[in-house]
Amino acid sequence: MATADSHITVVQNEDVFVVEFCDRKILDELSINELGGELQTLADTHKPIRLLLNFSNVEHLSSAALGMLITLDKHVKEGKGKLKLSNINPQIYEVFKITRLNKLFDIHEDTAEAQAAF
Numbered sequence: 001m002a003t004a005d006s007h008i009t010v011v012q013n014e015d016v017f018v019v020e021f022c023d024r025k026i027l028d029e030l031s032i033n034e035l036g037g038e039l040q041t042l043a044d045t046h047k048p049i050r051l052l053l054n055f056s057n058v059e060h061l062s063s064a065a066l067g068m069l070i071t072l073d074k075h076v077k078e079g080k081g082k083l084k085l086s087n088i089n090p091q092i093y094e095v096f097k098i099t100r101l102n103k104l105f106d107i108h109e110d111t112a113e114a115q116a117a118f
Helices: 029-045 063-078 090-098 111-116
Strands: 008-013 016-021 050-054 082-086 106-108
Touching: 008 029, 016 029, 016 111, 029 050, 029 063, 050 111, 063 082, 082 111, 106 111
Parallel strands: 016 050, 050 082, 082 106
Antiparallel strands: 008 016
């Protein structure tokens, strides 16, 4: 389910919402704000949500996008939900390690492994 101006596609797989990003680069502030809004709306609509973000299409992520993910994680946890990340490009994963966000987020190699971890 994605609208024409959506930055994500969402597939419900049993009780887990799997989100794939449409944009290869998540860099500009407007896109990040829109993306964050879409994800928060999804989390608000399905409390407590089990949300899996699949980064397989994403090649570049800005620090502002990381901030949006931190906000989303807090929002999901406040709603008693769970957030997992998967398929993160090795260069992007390095940024998660440097910023220690790999300790905050539950990150998995692929979607199947992440889904099994819920």
